[in-house]
Amino acid sequence: MRGVPSAVVLCRRAAACCAALLLVTSCGRAGADDDEGGRLPGAPTGVSAEAGSATSVHVMWNALPGGDGISRYEVYRGARKVLEVPASRHMVDVTRLRPSTAYAFSVRARGTDGRLGPPSRKVRARTPAAGPADRSAPTRPGSARGRTAGSRAVHLSWSASEDDRGVVSYDIYQGDTKVHSVGGNQTAAVVAGLRPGARYVFTVRARDAADNLSPAGSAVRLTTPGSDDGRATAPGDFRATTRRADGAYHIELSWVPPRTDGVVTEYQIHLDGKPATSLVYGGKVPSGRATYSFYAGPEKGVTHRVRVRAKLPDGTWGGFSAERTVTTGAR
Known part of the structure; x- marks a missing residue:
């Protein structure tokens, strides 16, 4: 009968409809995966390159906004990664280059979740010629x-x-x-x-x-x-208690490191309003709560005020944590 689709046509239409539905469902799922994985870092801006010598080039860029989610920056010469630096650094020296040679560089940001953002625009620099031996x-x-x-x-x-x-x-x-x-x-x-x-x-x-x-x-x-006011750079959730060991009292501290665009490796502990001791990490830095213990003397019932601050990646001291009061031997 005319106007009535054949069984073959109906089957083809049903298959096409199912394929379309499958595609929509697949796209929706990918979008959900992207959301679960976090926001992809953006491309760094303000990238520039200047020859530093006949064999090196300085590459610089601007920190990405909201740098808390950036773990490091990666620098590429052409398509090859040549250096990576912590998120606190926004300049590198690319060395071991050839004199009188043109190079192209780009920078990419890698998130704390491990995902790599898109490359910046390429910038070019040419190293100068190497002259006779120069030690002056x-x-x-x-x-x-x-x-x-x-x-x-x-x-x-x-x-x-x-x-x-x-x-x-x-x-x-x-x-x-x-x-x-x-x-x-x-x-x-x-x-x-x-x-x-x-x-x-x-x-x-x-x-x-x-x-x-x-x-x-x-x-x-x-x-x-x-x-x-120091709030943005102060260690958080600061806690202080005392314990007795080997015939003396010790002050036990713990805190959450401040959120910065780099890694904090040094802290200063203040006791009763004055610097008492410093904590410097020479190896792996705790990614979560940091802890520290220091000697407070053999006497029971002595009250102390204690607080801590971090040396930030830019070399300045951040804000102080909340001040806590502890008494040796108190429960």
């Missing part, structure tokens, strides 16, 4: 000065160094850590990612094509404006 370092950068640029950045400047072959780059140090680098034709830089109300010390060193490094210029000391 550039002169010290002079007239170093600086000013704050809001509560989270500073502007630094200095006078040019001299070198018999030419300065290739200037390295900026925050304390003992190199945090930034600019080309040898620049005598100013902006260092960002700082905290309000924090004290910083910066120095600048010049580098030539043979990787000879100058002495550090004079220190620039700056305090960013604003205030930081």
